[in-house]
Structure formats: structure tokens, C-alpha cells
Amino acid sequence: MLNKNSIFAANNCTREFGTGKKIVRAVDNTTFSIESGEIVSIVGGSGCGKSVLAKMMLGLYKPTDGTLLYNNAPVTNTKIHWREVQAVFQDPFSCFNQFFTIRSQLKDAFGILQEKPSHKEIEKRIDNALLAVNIKPHEISGKYPFELSGGQMQRMLLARIFILRPKVLIADEPTSMVDACVRANILDYLMKLKEELKMTIVFVTHDIGLAYYVSDRLFIMHNGRIVEQGTPDEVTLSPRSEHTVRLLEDIPEIHRAWIC
Amino acid sequence: MTLFEVEQLSLHYLTRFGEKIHAVTDVSFTMKKGEILGIAGESGCGKSTLVNGLMGLFIPPLYPTDGIVKVAGESLMNRTPEDIRKNVLSRKVSMIPQGAFNALNPTRKIKDIAADVIAAHMKDIDRKAIHTRLRERFDLFGMNTEKVLNSYPIQLTAGERQRSVIGISTLLNPRMVIADEPTSALDVSTQKIVIKMIFNLLEKEIFSTMIFITHELPLLRHVADTIAIMYAGEFVELGTAEQIIFDPRHPYTKALMGAMLSAEAGQKQKKPTAIEGAPPNLAKPITGCRFAERCPVAKPQCHHTKQNMRIIADRQVRCEYAQ
Amino acid sequence: MKLLKNLLKSPMFVAGITLFLGTIILALIGPLTYPITLERVGSQYSTPFGRFFLGTDHLGRDYISLLLRGLRASLYVGFLAGTIATTIGTLLGIYGGFKGGIIDDMINMITNLFIVIPSFVVLILISGSFEDGRSLTLIGLIIGLTTWPWTARAVRAQSAAIKSKDHISLARINGDGTLLVLLKHILPYLASYVFMVFILQVASGILSEAAISMIGLGPLDSISLGTILNQAKNNGALGDGVWWAFIPSTIMITVIVFALYLINTSAEGVFNPRLRK
Numbered sequence: 019m020l021n022k023n024s025i026f027a028a029n030n031c032t033r034e035f036g037t038g039k040k041i042v043r044a045v046d047n048t049t050f051s052i053e054s055g056e057i058v059s060i061v062g063g064s065g066c067g068k069s070v071l072a073k074m075m076l077g078l079y080k081p082t083d084g085t086l087l088y089n090n091a092p093v094t095n096t097k098i099h100w101r102e103v104q105a106v107f108q109d110p111f112s113c114f115n116q117f118f119t120i121r122s123q124l125k126d127a128f129g130i131l132q133e134k135p136s137h138k139e140i141e142k143r144i145d146n147a148l149l150a151v152n153i154k155p156h157e158i159s160g161k162y163p164f165e166l167s168g169g170q171m172q173r174m175l176l177a178r179i180f181i182l183r184p185k186v187l188i189a190d191e192p193t194s195m196v197d198a199c200v201r202a203n204i205l206d207y208l209m210k211l212k213e214e215l216k217m218t219i220v221f222v223t224h225d226i227g228l229a230y231y232v233s234d235r236l237f238i239m240h241n242g243r244i245v246e247q248g249t250p251d252e253v254t255l256s257p258r259s260e261h262t263v264r265l266l267e268d269i270p271e272i273h274r275a276w277i278c
Numbered sequence: 279m280t281l282f283e284v285e286q287l288s289l290h291y292l293t294r295f296g297e298k299i300h301a302v303t304d305v306s307f308t309m310k311k312g313e314i315l316g317i318a319g320e321s322g323c324g325k326s327t328l329v330n331g332l333m334g335l336f337i338p339p340l341y342p343t344d345g346i347v348k349v350a351g352e353s354l355m356n357r358t359p360e361d362i363r364k365n366v367l368s369r370k371v372s373m374i375p376q377g378a379f380n381a382l383n384p385t386r387k388i389k390d391i392a393a394d395v396i397a398a399h400m401k402d403i404d405r406k407a408i409h410t411r412l413r414e415r416f417d418l419f420g421m422n423t424e425k426v427l428n429s430y431p432i433q434l435t436a437g438e439r440q441r442s443v444i445g446i447s448t449l450l451n452p453r454m455v456i457a458d459e460p461t462s463a464l465d466v467s468t469q470k471i472v473i474k475m476i477f478n479l480l481e482k483e484i485f486s487t488m489i490f491i492t493h494e495l496p497l498l499r500h501v502a503d504t505i506a507i508m509y510a511g512e513f514v515e516l517g518t519a520e521q522i523i524f525d526p527r528h529p530y531t532k533a534l535m536g537a538m539l540s541a542e543a544g545q546k547q548k549k550p551t552a553i554e555g556a557p558p559n560l561a562k563p564i565t566g567c568r569f570a571e572r573c574p575v576a577k578p579q580c581h582h583t584k585q586n587m588r589i590i591a592d593r594q595v596r597c598e599y600a601q
Numbered sequence: 602m603k604l605l606k607n608l609l610k611s612p613m614f615v616a617g618i619t620l621f622l623g624t625i626i627l628a629l630i631g632p633l634t635y636p637i638t639l640e641r642v643g644s645q646y647s648t649p650f651g652r653f654f655l656g657t658d659h660l661g662r663d664y665i666s667l668l669l670r671g672l673r674a675s676l677y678v679g680f681l682a683g684t685i686a687t688t689i690g691t692l693l694g695i696y697g698g699f700k701g702g703i704i705d706d707m708i709n710m711i712t713n714l715f716i717v718i719p720s721f722v723v724l725i726l727i728s729g730s731f732e733d734g735r736s737l738t739l740i741g742l743i744i745g746l747t748t749w750p751w752t753a754r755a756v757r758a759q760s761a762a763i764k765s766k767d768h769i770s771l772a773r774i775n776g777d778g779t780l781l782v783l784l785k786h787i788l789p790y791l792a793s794y795v796f797m798v799f800i801l802q803v804a805s806g807i808l809s810e811a812a813i814s815m816i817g818l819g820p821l822d823s824i825s826l827g828t829i830l831n832q833a834k835n836n837g838a839l840g841d842g843v844w845w846a847f848i849p850s851t852i853m854i855t856v857i858v859f860a861l862y863l864i865n866t867s868a869e870g871v872f873n874p875r876l877r878k
Contacts, residue, residue: 063465078770100774112767117789130776152554167556168321197320198493198537199572202552224465230541231550254541268466270496271540272523277474277500 024051025186025218026075030084033070044070046242047084052218054185059221059229062239063265071239072188072222076105100130104184108191110171114163120174121159127178147180151207169200176207183215190222205232226269230254238262281487282309282454287345289324289331292338297561300343301327303511306587311453312486316502316519318495318534322557324511325491329458332489333371334362349454368399372452372485374444376459381443382431389427392446399450412449418482419445419475437468441475448484455488462492473501495534499523507531510557510568517593527591527600529573567597575599604793607871614871617863624857628673637666639824646838649845656845658829659836667824668849674825675807675854678741682806685745687799690752695783695791697753698760709757712750720747724809728818737820744809752798759794763787797865804861811854826850 033045045067052058060068073079074086077093077100085092093099107113114123124144128134135143145155151173163171172192179187189208193201209232211217223229229236229250236253238246238261246259257263270276289302301324309315319325330340334347334354347354349370354362367373375381383391393408416423419441426438434442440460448455457476461469480486490501498505498519505522507515507530515528526532536551555572558564567573570580577599587594590601608614641661642653649656655664697708727743728735763769764787772786788795807826813819814827815834829850833839838846 063467073770076774078773096773097776100776105770105774107767107770109767113771115768115772115786115789118785126772126775126777130774169556199320199533199551199553200556201539202537202550203554205550206552225539226541227539227545230546231539231548250541250546255543264467266541268470269541270470270494270500271542272496272499272538273540273542277470277477 025054026052027087031086032083034082057219059233066239067242103186105188106175147177150180186218281311283348288343291340316498316505319508323508371454372447374457374460514596611867614867620860631669671826678810679803679807681741682744683803686749686802690749694753694756695760698757715750736822800865
């Protein structure tokens, strides 16, 4: 199962929190691999461990048991890791510090790079990144996070990714706080990132419809375990795990009877 | 027979800086006994403000601007919150809130919270009769009745808590139930259990008329008979569930339907539609169509001609160019 | 700016800040307009409203001069103690709350140790052991060094809550170091809270100094509101019915502390949206 060229390879990767009797196993013996250039979605209900798994790939948590390799090596230096693996989070408003302007916070992103470009280069890259997410630089100049709409804020997080151009993007519920009409826009920008930068994207979501649309492969998580993995059609059209079957049945769809 | 009537209801609230926000404008509909109306819209469209207006519950900073709400011929306008709480809520109109946690007093057991509701509205009923009634009612909810009744809210799962809230809100068999996003905080499996319970209550005729508010259209397809789509404080389309879901006519309804993603066969190739921008600022007066700024088929005159509801294809649409 | 506007809308805050600024102005401007003299100027215990508006003490010194000097000293002690306690408490609390784990446990242990030890007793013991050179600054220092644990504990809880917010994760994947995260991404969120704690620490610093001076362990190099009370007590002013020896300074201490509490309570209403009406 483990491929030499995998960008991420997990072997019995486990993460526990707490000690003694209060120990909680958030991620339980997961084994998987993610190939370069893939879009993989991790789907599951609340408390299934998907966000913890994502934070482990991001290097914010270490596995308590088993291994999680990035490019065949465990993550030791997070600063180097974050040059290549970046994230967008669920709630764009809570992602920015409300005491500083958005532009200055986009500038802060350069802190992770090995060599900071010149002042002029930084401004140019920010402007280009803003244009890439369809925002004119003057629209946000001097503005603070609470002065923008949810859709605009989510695009600011994406602009940050356009600035950093990482190899891997971990997207933790990036569209769950934005309105349905705006959601497709955000997805378009993510696709653009993948096309332009040949990026690997790990999507974390509870929305299987969204995962079905964007991904090359799906992981279904339940109680900390990956209970099923496969292509979107395999997983959603001929599911094998009972948890997947139930998850699919419980989602109200317009073309299918739901409660009989 | 018409049970619930809303005529040209407009509501506004005042911000701390004295600004007037016109959160709901010109909402009209009627409901017969036994009807289920779904109201759908995105965050900030005025759904939750409308809920308070529909109950006649005007607590500053919320004020009625215009219009009338009637339950079984009785007007709910110009009444004090105390009057509404005492004489209307629980029995005539009952509300099911989204967050079960805020609705339940954390220091009391479910059975005590529920018993108080009965005792407050029925004089001369003894404790024992109340508890018998409670058990009978909670037996319908598909939970372990004894365990739930004897628990504090925090000891229950999210699903049990929400079912308890629904049970308590409908204890007195209200004539109308207004459910404000009752399942939005739950995951899909729990949502299904809660909806099943609501269906069971409808079947047992605990209550029969309901307004169900949500931002999730596929859910309304299975719950509602008629659906109203709300945008920037107005109803933009009102029709049967079939009409709205499978044959939308207003550009905004079309956009909402087009933006839906589903994990069904053949849906992977369907590209979801996107609309840039955000709804207009409701603190400023708006002369034209409220959707014009984002509308893919807007005409120049849309920006300054007010749009009114008109009937096309057997449903109401707020767009003079809709076909 | 909006915050200041909202604060000024609260009558309680306006009353508190006016009173407090009044006492500061009195302490700073008073000596410039009033001829201060700490020498004997009249007879022992001259009654007020005569040649000396507030009378004289047992040594025939003018009470207005003594009070103006004492007020300045008390405010100085309060601010010094408040600044020290708030700085130490905030730094330790913010760091412990953010770091978690063993470091947090250790800071917690030290904090709890300081809380358990009755700080006033320590204050008395330390003050008592400095027979010579017990200066005003030393008293302020000692008060500050014994009262920081309350701040540390309160700030720690807040810092631990903010730590799990998304903007902290984002700052970390921006490569920001611990110090930058603490100062830029956590401290501003706690600023209003720290400000309120500081106000309370200043008030309790003034009270502690008054109390310790009252029992005779106050500064030897200057006159504070507490030492005025101590001298009144030592010379039997209470029994002799010399009310002007202790009433004015008691009122002054009460006014300052009352003003600070007014500021704190009203500011809480503005900073904490849940308490807003």
C-alpha cells in the first residue's frame, strides 16, 4: 500500500489526548497514502477525528503512535514543513487578528519563507495574489478583518496561499462558513491553485456532496478510523462500509426518497 | 380554513449607533391547518428576525415597521412581550430554537423544565398528573424516556437534547410551530433522527401546522409542502416544494439550486454555479431590485425599479422578467 | 477610539475617571499652588477652619501640606505595585496559558504557592525586617511582588482560551515565534482585561500600603496617607477627639479606591459584550 513517491504516508498513525483514564483516541490506527498532485477529501461527521488528522499532516500535532511521513520522513522541523505544507481553516473571521489590517497580515505570511523577498517584490506578490482571487488591491487597503464579508475573508485566506505557493494545501472545511452561492467561487479558486501550482490538496469536510465533486479520492472517517477509501464513484455509488452506507442514506438529497 | 395570516410584514431594528436596519420587508403569506411552509435563505437574509415577527414578539431593538400577523383571526401586533409570552406562546404559536443548549436551563432536570411548562399553563393540575402526561408524551420521541427525563441537559447527547427541546416546545399541542434551523447544529445522522421525530409528532397530530426555517434546500424538499425563498429581507419566490426545487423561476432561486452539490450518480460532471458579491446593506434605502447587483440576467432598469411579487407558472415570483 | 467613545457614554465611568483624575491633579498641581511646608507652623492640634484650613497635627504641622504629600506618595505606591504585579502576572499567565504542559504546570504551582501563603503576613514580615532604609519604593516593590499571582491566574485562563483559536494556528504556520505570538496575537485580545486587572491592582496597592503603614511598618522616608493615620493613632488623636487627624486622609483613600472601582466596573460593561445592555 505504501508507495515510495507518496507525499504523505501514514502507517498505523494514532493520536491520543489526555492521560490515564481520561485518554481519548482521536485518530485510531490510520493507514493511508496521498500521492503528489492528488485531491483527497477526508469526510466524516462531527468528532470523527478528521480535523485532528489534518492538523497532524500540518505538523501541529505529532502522532502518539505509528508513523506519519511527509516525503518519506517524519516532520521534525515544522518551520521547514510549513514552507511546503500550508492550510486554510474553516472560519475566515477567526483566522485573522482583528487588531491588524488584512494587508499587513498577508505580509506576515512571508515570515515562513527562507529568504524574504525585497520590499517591492513583497508588495507585488500580494497584489498579484489578491488579483488571483478577484479582489482589487485597493478594495482591502487599510481594512480590518471585520470590515469584509465572509466570502471576501475566505478569499483572503486563499490569497495567502497564492502568496506562499506551497506544495500541499490542507483545507479544513474551507466552505462551511460561506453561503452556497459563494461556495462555488471558492472551489474555483482552489481548482485554479491546483492547476497553476500542481498542488496536492487535502480537503477536510462533512459535506460528501462537496467531496464527491472536488476529489480524486475519498477517505470516510468514523470514530477516528478510516473506514473506507476509494474514488468518489466507488465510495458513493457502491459503498462497502456500513458507516459509509449510513452516512449516504442520512443526507437529504433532492432526487432520492429520504425518510419513508 | 386559514390558520396563519401574514400581510405585508416589515420589520426593522435599531443598532447601538441609532442606525435603522430594515431586516424584513413586505412579507405576505397565508397557511391552512395542516400545511408545512419552508423558508430558505442564506445567512443574514432576515430569517431569524422574521421568526420573532411571526410570533409578535417585539423586544427592543426589534420593531414592527408595518403589516399584520394573525393566528386563527387573532392579531399578534401591538402587544406586549409579556402578553405574547403568556397568552400566545406555547399554546397558539410555539418556537423550536436552533441551539438546544441555550434553550434549556442547565441547572434543572428535563422533567422539571417540562413540568413547569405544563404547570404554568394549566391551573389545578397535580404533580402526579403532570408526570404521567410527560411520560406519555416523551414515549413518542424514540428515546429512553426515564433516562432523559431524569437527566440534566449536559448529560444528554446533542440529538437527545434537541428532541427534548422539541418535546417541551410542543407539550401543549400548539396550533402553529415555528422551527428556526432546528437541525443545523447537528450532523446528518442526528438530523435525520430529529426530523423523523417531527414527522412522528405530525402523524400523531400533536401539532399539524409548521414553518420550517433552514438554509438547506434539499432538507426542505423532504419536509415542506410549500417553500419561500428569502433574499435580503424579502420573499423572492413562493411556491410548492416541487416547483421551487425542480422548476425555479427567480434568478436567485435558480442560482441557489445551481450551487447545490450532491453525491448522486451523474452529479460529478455538473459544475456548480457561482455568484460573486454579497447582499446589499439593509441600513440604506434600496430603490431597485435587491438582487440586481449580483443577478446574471439583470437589465439596466432592474437597478432602480422596485420589484413586486407577481404570479407566473402558478407561483409568486418577485421579478418582472422571470418567465 | 470607538472604545473610548463608548466608555465616555457610561456615566459611571465618567464619574470614576473624573474623581480619579481629580486626585492625581490634586497630588501633582496642589504642591505648586499651595505653599507646602513640613515644618512646625502652629501650635499642637490647632482646630480646622482657622489659620490652617484642616488644622495641624501633634507637631504643629499643617495638615493640608501633609495630605498633599501623602496623596502623592500613596498614588506612587499604588501605581508602582500595580505595574509590577500586572507585568509579572500578565507575562507569566500569558506564557503559561499558551505553552501548556509542564511549563504551565510549574507556573501554576508557583502561582498557587504564592496564593496560599497569606501575602499580607509576608508583607509584614519583610517590611518588619527592613529596619533601615524602608523606603516608599521598597514598600511598593514588596506589595507588587506579593500580589501578582491573582493576575497570573486570571490571565492564564484567558490566554489558554485564545490559544486554540484559528488565528493562532495561522500565525504559527506563518512561522511566527512564541514571543511574537504572545505579544502580537494574544496580548491585544487580553488588553482590556489586563487594563481592568491593573486598575484593581492599583487600588489594592494603595489599600495595602495604608494598612501596613497604619500598623507602623510603613515607609520611613516619606509621608503617605497611611503614615498620617499611623501617627494620629500613636499620638492618641482618636481618644482626644482630634477628628481632623484621621478623617481627611481616610476620606482621601476611600475616594481614590472608590473611583478606581467605578472605572473597573463600568469598563467591564463596555469591554464585555455579554454585559452590554
